[in-house]
Amino acid sequence: MLAAVAAALKGRRLTREALAAAVAERVGDETLVEKLGGGFGDLLKPAAFTGDLCFAPSDGRRVRFTRPSSWLEGFRPPGPDEAASLELLRSYLRAYGPAPREQFQRWFGMTSPAEAGRWIKTLGTEVAEVDVEGARGWMLDADVGAAAAAEPTGAVRLLPAFDHYVVAAPRDAGAVLPASHRARVYRPQGWLSPVLLVDGRMAGVWAHEVQGDRLAVTIEPFARVDRGVRARAEAEAERLAAFLGGRLTLTWPDAKL
Numbered sequence: 001m002l003a004a005v006a007a008a009l010k011g012r013r014l015t016r017e018a019l020a021a022a023v024a025e026r027v028g029d030e031t032l033v034e035k036l037g038g039g040f041g042d043l044l045k046p047a048a049f050t051g052d053l054c055f056a057p058s059d060g061r062r063v064r065f066t067r068p069s070s071w072l073e074g075f076r077p078p079g080p081d082e083a084a085s086l087e088l089l090r091s092y093l094r095a096y097g098p099a100p101r102e103q104f105q106r107w108f109g110m111t112s113p114a115e116a117g118r119w120i121k122t123l124g125t126e127v128a129e130v131d132v133e134g135a136r137g138w139m140l141d142a143d144v145g146a147a148a149a150a151e152p153t154g155a156v157r158l159l160p161a162f163d164h165y166v167v168a169a170p171r172d173a174g175a176v177l178p179a180s181h182r183a184r185v186y187r188p189q190g191w192l193s194p195v196l197l198v199d200g201r202m203a204g205v206w207a208h209e210v211q212g213d214r215l216a217v218t219i220e221p222f223a224r225v226d227r228g229v230r231a232r233a234e235a236e237a238e239r240l241a242a243f244l245g246g247r248l249t250l251t252w253p254d255a256k257l
Contacts, residue, residue: 013065015059017062097138098147104116155200156236205220215237217237
C-alpha cells in the first residue's frame with residue numbers, strides 16, 4: 001500500500017478520493033478506497049513519515065496530496081542517522097523554548113522524559129537551562145539574550161484550527177492559555193479551535209463562514225481587549241477576506257472591547 005501511494009503521487013496532485021481510488025486499483029484491493037478516504041488519514045500518515053506524501057495546493061475546498069520530491073526541488077527524505085542529528089530538536093527549541101524535556105518528549109512522541117533529556121544534553125553548550133518565574137526549561141543558548149530582553153509588541157494573529165503553535169503549546173501553562181478557557185480551545189474528540197493570539201497568548205477563539213460574496217468572521221475574546229488589539233484583529237480578518245476573495249463582515253458577539 002505504501003509503495004502504491006508513492007507511485008500514485010509521482011508527479012501528480014490528487015484529492016483524497018482520487019488517491020484512494022488509485023492506490024486501491026494498484027494494490028487490487030477495493031476496501032482501500034474506504035480506508036484511505038477516511039477523514040483522519042490514519043493510513044496516509046505512514047506515507048508522510050516515509051517522505052512520500054505531503055499536502056499540495058487544495059482544489060477549492062478539497063485537500064490534495066503530492067510527493068515532496070514532486071513539490072520541492074532537490075528533496076530527499078532524511079535517513080535514520082540524519083533524523084537523529086538533533087536538527088529537529090534545535091528547530092523545536094527555536095520555536096517553543098524555553099521548554100522542559102517533558103514537553104519535547106510529548107511533542108515528539110518519545111517513550112520517556114529521560115530519552116528527551118539525553119537528546120538535550122547531546123547539544124552541549126548549544127542549549128541553556130533557564131528559569132521563567134519559577135518554571136525551568138531549555139532553549140538555544142544563542143536565543144537567551146534576545147528572549148530576556150523581549151517586550152510585548154502587541155502582535156495579533158488569527159490562527160486557523162489545528163495550527164502548529166496551538167498543537168505544541170503547553171496546555172497546562174496559564175501564561176499561554178487561562179485554564180478556565182482551555183476547553184474552548186482543546187475540544188472533545190481531538191478538535192482544536194481557531195485561536196485569537198495576542199503576544200503569544202491564546203486570548204479568544206474565532207470562526208469564519210463564506211456567505212456568497214461575503215466572508216463572515218466572528219471573534220470571541222475570553223476577556224476585554226483594547227482598541228489596538230481589536231484593530232489588529234480586524235486587519236487579520238481583512239487579510240483573510242482578501243485571500244478568500246470576499247467582502248468582510250466582522251462581529252464581536254461578546255462585546256469585550
